[in-house]
Amino acid sequence: xxxxxxxxxxxxxxxxxxxxxxxxxxxxxxxxxxxxxxxxxxx
Numbered sequence: 001x002x003x004x005x006x007x008x009x010x011x012x013x014x015x016x017x018x019x020x021x022x023x024x025x026x027x028x029x030x031x032x033x034x035x036x037x038x039x040x041x042x043x
Contacts, residue, residue, distance in 0.1 A: 002028040011039060 002025065003014045013035050017024035 004032055009039075011036075 001014060001016050003012070005012050013032050015028045015031060017028065
């Protein structure tokens, strides 16, 4: 499980992965960046 928490904006993002490896971590970071882009465009 990968989790990112921003206590200031109360934004959380989590993703479950079958295995904790480099590929899963990379996919999580790409998804996190896209989610933050979407949130910053809304706010």
